Amino acid sequence: MxxxxxxxxxxxxxPWREMERLQQDVNRLLAREGAPYAATFPAxxxxxxxxxxxxxxxxxxxxxxxxxxxxxxxxxRLTGSRKPEELKPGEVSHRRERASGxxxxxxxxxxxxxxxxxxxxxxxxxxxxxxxxxxxxxxxxIAIKSQR
Amino acid sequence: xxxxEMQKREASSPVETERTKSVKxxxxxxxxxxxxxxxxxxxxxxxxxDKSVDITLEKNVLTLSGKVTxxxxxxxxxxxxxxxxxxxxxxFTLSDEIDRDxxxxxxxxxxxxxxxxxxxxxxxRKISVKAS
Numbered sequence: 001m002x003x004x005x006x007x008x009x010x011x012x013x014x015p016w017r018e019m020e021r022l023q024q025d026v027n028r029l030l031a032r033e034g035a036p037y038a039a040t041f042p043a044x045x046x047x048x049x050x051x052x053x054x055x056x057x058x059x060x061x062x063x064x065x066x067x068x069x070x071x072x073x074x075x076x077r078l079t080g081s082r083k084p085e086e087l088k089p090g091e092v093s094h095r096r097e098r099a100s101g102x103x104x105x106x107x108x109x110x111x112x113x114x115x116x117x118x119x120x121x122x123x124x125x126x127x128x129x130x131x132x133x134x135x136x137x138x139x140x141x142i143a144i145k146s147q148r
Numbered sequence: 149x150x151x152x153e154m155q156k157r158e159a160s161s162p163v164e165t166e167r168t169k170s171v172k173x174x175x176x177x178x179x180x181x182x183x184x185x186x187x188x189x190x191x192x193x194x195x196x197x198d199k200s201v202d203i204t205l206e207k208n209v210l211t212l213s214g215k216v217t218x219x220x221x222x223x224x225x226x227x228x229x230x231x232x233x234x235x236x237x238x239x240f241t242l243s244d245e246i247d248r249d250x251x252x253x254x255x256x257x258x259x260x261x262x263x264x265x266x267x268x269x270x271x272x273r274k275i276s277v278k279a280s
Contacts, residue, residue, distance in 0.1 A: 024230075028174075043231035047224035054224060058194035058231055060258035090184055097177035098192050110227055125194035125258015 041099045042078070042127075048110045050139065052132045055107065060125030061098075067122070069129060071115040076131065077106045112137045172234030176212065176260070187246070187264040193236045194258040201260055203253050211239040212260065 042059040055076060059067070067080040084100035087093060113131040120129045167173065176191040193201065196214035204211045214236040247267040254261050 040230065044228070045226065045231060046228040047221045048227040049224045053227070054221065056219075058258075060192045060194040061190075062257065085179055085181065085190065087181060088183070092182045094180040094182060094187075096179050098179045098190065099177075107228070122257070124197050125192070 040105070041103050042105070044078075044105065044107065046107065046109070050133070052130055053109050053111075053113060055109075055127075055129040055131065057127040057129075058125065059122075059127050062122075064122045067127070069118070069120055071113060071118055071131065074109040074112045075106060076109055076113075076129070077104065078127075079104045172232055173237050174234050175238050176214070176236045178238070185266055187266070189240075189260075189262040189264065191236075191238070191260040191262075192258065193255075193260050195233060196236065196255060196258060196260070198255045201253070201255055203251075203262070205242070205248060205251070208242045208244070209239050210242050210262075210264075211237070212262075213237045214260070 042057040045056045047054040047056070057078065059080070059082070062080060062082050066082075067078070070077045070079070079102075081102040082100045109131065112134040114134045117132045118129060120127065122128075176193045178192075179190040181188050191212055193212075193214040193216075195216035200215040200217075202211075202213045202215075204213075216233050216235055218233040242264070245267050247265045250265045252263040252265075
């Protein structure tokens with residue numbers, strides 16, 4: 001709370017983050033050259049407030065039925081698969097840059113969530129999962145009784 | 149080192165242009181496959197729908213562009229970030245054998261599908277030489 005909020009995402013500056021950014025930039029440069037790059041799929045952003053957590057993932061072109069979201073306390077797991085485009089006889093593939101296959105990703109959320117109230121939407125190829133904070137985990141203000 | 153600087157740098161085709169708006173632009177990843185009568189292009193553009201995608205064909209350059217409106221998360225802090233939202237842009241040079249009038253495009257779940265039908269083979273035309 002007392003740290004100056006720097007950067008686009010309002011994160012505290014850290015050399016490790018800078019290195020991660022550098023790695024991402026290098027990956028992007030490689031992608032620009034057309035080389036297949038083994039970045040994590042799907043890419044995920046996590047937003048947090050005191051009340052809930054929002055997890056966003058870019059997973060274009062999947063059937064929502066092929067996606068499994070499981071929550072246990074503060075661990076969120078995304079499992080799914082993206083089917084590769086099947087080539088029919090007589091068809092020739094010129095470029096194949098889109099990732100396909102199975103994926104599993106697990107995340108430790110900042111706090112325990114109420115798994116019964118998790119909502120997930122899939123729109124325009126972006127998955128958004130809203131996870132409300134568990135009641136028991138919410139910060140509580142403790143009133144101090146004074147005896148005079 | 150000196151050698152490299154002396155060499156001519158090849159221009160990318162089409163020549164790279166710069167944007168006036170300061171928005172990140174990403175290159176969508178594509179699959180291209182050729183069938184008997186068409187070339188099918190699939191591009192991953194998460195966050196784009198049929199209204200925010202723009203496909204232009206100028207001379208023989210096909211440009212795909214998609215606009216993404218980033219969702220403002222007010223009252224939230226980024227706990228973890230792996231990607232940034234931004235526009236998409238990519239251009240391809242088409243060969244002459246594409247039938248430009250029958251190009252079809254659709255967007256579903258953030259994937260753009262373009263069908264570029266091959267043109268009918270140009271009929272041979274015989275030119276008779278008139279005797280003067």
